[in-house]
Amino acid sequence: MTYDKKLIIGLFGFGVVGEGIYRVLKQTPTLQAEIKRICIKHPDKLRNAPAELFTTEADLLLNDPEINVVVELIDDAEAAWHIVSTSLGSGKAVVSANKKMIAAHLAELLQLQDENKTSFLYEAAVCGSIPVIRNLEEYYDNDMLNSVTGIINGSTNYILTRMNEDGMPYDEALKLAQQLGFAETDPSLDVEGTDAANKLTIILNHAYGIVSAPDDIMCKGITQLHPADSVYAKEKGYSIKLVARAHRVNHTDVAAYVLPTFVGPRSQLFNVRFEFNGVIIGTRLADEQFIYGKGAGRYPTSSAVLSDIAALRYGYKYEYKKLHTGVDYHISNDHVLRVYVSCENMSDVSQNDFIAIDETYNSQSRKYITGSINFDKLRKAAWLHNPANSVIVFGDSGTADSLPPESVL
Numbered sequence: 001m002t003y004d005k006k007l008i009i010g011l012f013g014f015g016v017v018g019e020g021i022y023r024v025l026k027q028t029p030t031l032q033a034e035i036k037r038i039c040i041k042h043p044d045k046l047r048n049a050p051a052e053l054f055t056t057e058a059d060l061l062l063n064d065p066e067i068n069v070v071v072e073l074i075d076d077a078e079a080a081w082h083i084v085s086t087s088l089g090s091g092k093a094v095v096s097a098n099k100k101m102i103a104a105h106l107a108e109l110l111q112l113q114d115e116n117k118t119s120f121l122y123e124a125a126v127c128g129s130i131p132v133i134r135n136l137e138e139y140y141d142n143d144m145l146n147s148v149t150g151i152i153n154g155s156t157n158y159i160l161t162r163m164n165e166d167g168m169p170y171d172e173a174l175k176l177a178q179q180l181g182f183a184e185t186d187p188s189l190d191v192e193g194t195d196a197a198n199k200l201t202i203i204l205n206h207a208y209g210i211v212s213a214p215d216d217i218m219c220k221g222i223t224q225l226h227p228a229d230s231v232y233a234k235e236k237g238y239s240i241k242l243v244a245r246a247h248r249v250n251h252t253d254v255a256a257y258v259l260p261t262f263v264g265p266r267s268q269l270f271n272v273r274f275e276f277n278g279v280i281i282g283t284r285l286a287d288e289q290f291i292y293g294k295g296a297g298r299y300p301t302s303s304a305v306l307s308d309i310a311a312l313r314y315g316y317k318y319e320y321k322k323l324h325t326g327v328d329y330h331i332s333n334d335h336v337l338r339v340y341v342s343c344e345n346m347s348d349v350s351q352n353d354f355i356a357i358d359e360t361y362n363s364q365s366r367k368y369i370t371g372s373i374n375f376d377k378l379r380k381a382a383w384l385h386n387p388a389n390s391v392i393v394f395g396d397s398g399t400a401d402s403l404p405p406e407s408v409l
């Protein structure tokens with residue numbers, strides 16, 4: 001696809017982001033991109049667009065040879081997979097924001113792009129408006145990445161901010177995140193950490209060339225956090241954030257997890273509040289860099305979709321450069337984390353699982369343990385899933401960034 005070719009778009013979905021991109025494209029005539037048809041699931045809903053644009057027949061878009069770009073913005077991951085795989089298979093360029101679908105079908109999507117030589121862009125799938133994918137793909141090519149650490153789910157960050165700064169109850173904060181259009185249709189994907197694990201799966205591919213499945217990534221969301229955890233955090237000067245982290249533990253192994261994390265004031269993530277996302281990229285030469293912006297919501301997400309559509313004008317494709325570096329990175333579960341575990345009864349947590357215990361605290365209402373634990377032991381521990389226990393990682397633990405530069409050069 002070149003500059004002179006007009007982009008004729010088939011849009012799937014007219015929800016928060018679908019309607020956003022429709023409005024944005026109307027205001028961006030210089031892009032020469034026109035929405036020919038919009039496929040929706042519920043024809044009876046009132047829509048802010050001419051009725052003749054809408055259909056419920058996906059094939060009308062998929063089989064239309066004039067449509068050269070499919071923009072997929074629906075929340076049903078399986079239906080999205082059908083739309084995206086069919087479109088790529090027939091040579092259409094595709095823009096998607098569907099992190100769940102992309103993470104679940106990563107290997108097949110790589111193969112489809114390879115076979116069909118078509119563009120498949122999905123900047124909006126990871127961190128909304130922040131250009132994470134394109135930066136990992138294009139910029140950090142030769143400078144070895146030590147780590148990618150971030151707040152990559154806007155809803156949970158919004159909920160935690162509201163709870164900790166305004167004392168808002170969890171249910172109310174979640175409801176607001178839904179009303180503001182940040183949360184997934186099934187908000188358990190946000191609050192259980194699954195959405196962040198899907199995004200981290202995509203990040204791992206563009207950062208390290210790792211082709212994994214979301215199930216390969218240990219994730220815990222924010223549902224098991226207890227009010228006593230916030231008291232502990234405040235006393236120590238921390239903020240509790242849901243953090244996704246990938247970091248090299250040696251020259252071929254990468255640790256990857258999504259866990260509630262104590263973030264100290266010296267971290268750039270400390271001041272990432274509400275629906276904002278922030279990603280710290282640790283590299284061998286540049287040291288640390290931080291990218292920050294809105295991670296959810298109609299127009300921030302539309303801005304990433306718009307950028308992908310614009311990139312199609314010059315035929316941009318991800319080259320998946322990290323797949324071809326000659327270094328075969330794998331996810332490793334053999335590394336150590338420093339954690340805080342709070343519980344109702346000390347007997348609910350197996351202290352033998354710890355390598356070392358730093359502190360135990362016993363009050364009538366809540367108990368906690370802090371100490372070091374092997375990651376593999378932690379992820380397999382039955383007590384981790386006891387809803388009465390909460391686990392929070394100390395944000396400075398297990399970091400390769402603290403290695404002196406000589407040891408990584």
Ligand code: HSE
Binds near residue numbers: 125126155156183190
């Ligand atoms: N539910 C997602 C979030 C939307 O809150 O981050 C953006 O991916």
